[in-house]
Amino acid sequence: MLIISVLHAQSDSVSVQKEKKYGLRIGYDIGKKIWSRYKGGNIDEFNLHFSYKNHIIGVIAGKEDMIYDSERYNFSTNGTYFKLEYAYNFYENWEGTENEITLGIRYGHASFDYVLHKFQRIPASTVLPAVYEYPEKTYSGLHAHWLEVVSSIRAEIFHGLYLELHVSGKYFIKGTQPENFGMVYVPGFYTTNISHFGFGLGYGISYHFGF
Amino acid sequence: MKRLLVFIGLFFLLVSCERDDLCLEKPSVSMNTVFVNSISGLRESVNLTVLYEQDTIIAPVTTDSLLIPLPVHEDHFQYVFVNQNGGIANPDTLVFQYRIDEQFISKACGFKTVFYDLQISLIADPDNWIKHVEILESRLTADTLNHVKIYH
Numbered sequence: 001m002l003i004i005s006v007l008h009a010q011s012d013s014v015s016v017q018k019e020k021k022y023g024l025r026i027g028y029d030i031g032k033k034i035w036s037r038y039k040g041g042n043i044d045e046f047n048l049h050f051s052y053k054n055h056i057i058g059v060i061a062g063k064e065d066m067i068y069d070s071e072r073y074n075f076s077t078n079g080t081y082f083k084l085e086y087a088y089n090f091y092e093n094w095e096g097t098e099n100e101i102t103l104g105i106r107y108g109h110a111s112f113d114y115v116l117h118k119f120q121r122i123p124a125s126t127v128l129p130a131v132y133e134y135p136e137k138t139y140s141g142l143h144a145h146w147l148e149v150v151s152s153i154r155a156e157i158f159h160g161l162y163l164e165l166h167v168s169g170k171y172f173i174k175g176t177q178p179e180n181f182g183m184v185y186v187p188g189f190y191t192t193n194i195s196h197f198g199f200g201l202g203y204g205i206s207y208h209f210g211f
Numbered sequence: 212m213k214r215l216l217v218f219i220g221l222f223f224l225l226v227s228c229e230r231d232d233l234c235l236e237k238p239s240v241s242m243n244t245v246f247v248n249s250i251s252g253l254r255e256s257v258n259l260t261v262l263y264e265q266d267t268i269i270a271p272v273t274t275d276s277l278l279i280p281l282p283v284h285e286d287h288f289q290y291v292f293v294n295q296n297g298g299i300a301n302p303d304t305l306v307f308q309y310r311i312d313e314q315f316i317s318k319a320c321g322f323k324t325v326f327y328d329l330q331i332s333l334i335a336d337p338d339n340w341i342k343h344v345e346i347l348e349s350r351l352t353a354d355t356l357n358h359v360k361i362y363h
């Protein structure tokens with residue numbers, strides 16, 4: 001009995017020390033898909049990550065079709081984006097689990113077009129009528145790039161399948177200014193504030209391949 | 212570690228709280244008009260109302276300079292300038308013509324309407340109080356410049 005329990009204890013300590021070195025993960029952003037469909041557009045974002053010990057590098061790619069509709073103007077955006085990411089996993093996993101709490105940085109780049117469908121002309125007096133113009137004007141070949149700092153949590157829900165929640169702070173670097181229009185929407189970045197900072201919140205699902 | 216992540220999250224939340232959805236700009240340029248005594252050449256106030264079809268564009272005011280709103284739905288029209296100096300209403304009609312264009316302002320504001328190739332003519336009547344109209348700027352892109360001088 002004693003021998004058996006000693007042997008058992010020894011093999012336990014050996015298995016705890018054996019770390020999972022490599023990992024491969026493929027994921028899809030559900031939050032963006034749902035939000036974009038709700039807004040009348042469509043976003044498909046996939047990601048692929050490779051991990052070595054606690055270091056993770058990844059690539060994210062997305063395709064977007066979004067419509068912006070306000071009283072003052074209405075336009076649609078069509079384009080693609082990619083992001084390159086390095087992250088570090090702070091969570092100490094037991095054997096057999098690959099949960100993650102990560103902090104990472106990303107570089108993002110988008111290529112896209114706008115089509116301006118409608119805008120309003122408003123006079124300086126409420127007595128005079130406002131009118132709509134329908135230019136159907138295309139602004140093509142636009143680019144933008146930015147940096148992000150991302151914090152995520154990834155936890156296993158079924159065997160190999162993980163749910164991810166993330167929060168990110170974004171810094172907009174530069175984008176091409178369309179003529180007589182603005183960089184009003186950037187696929188992958190989503191808001192262009194005056195201050196160049198943005199904030200993102202999201203969730204997704206990923207599958208971790210066993211190695 | 213968890214506390215650090217929460218802190219980072221809150222930090223980004225605060226940093227991104229800059230609303231860009233308020234528009235503080237006027238949606239179209241007004242015609243900056245000054246009133247000048249045709250004899251002395253100096254600015255002189257008039258007691259004035261401006262009418263467009265059945266509506267009042269400018270309510271009765273005594274002034275020597277005025278920002279007059281312009282229509283954006285048509286590019287030629289008439290305004291009636293009613294002078295009420297001395298208690299008698301004297302209407303003069305000015306005919307306006309221009310081209311309408313737009314300038315993008317911001318995400319919140321959209322487009323501002325601007326006007327160019329402005330032309331004004333006075334309809335002659337037995338007792339015009341307006342003697343002459345001079346266009347200083349035929350391109351109306353900002354309210355701050357004087358665009359038109361009306362001599363009376």
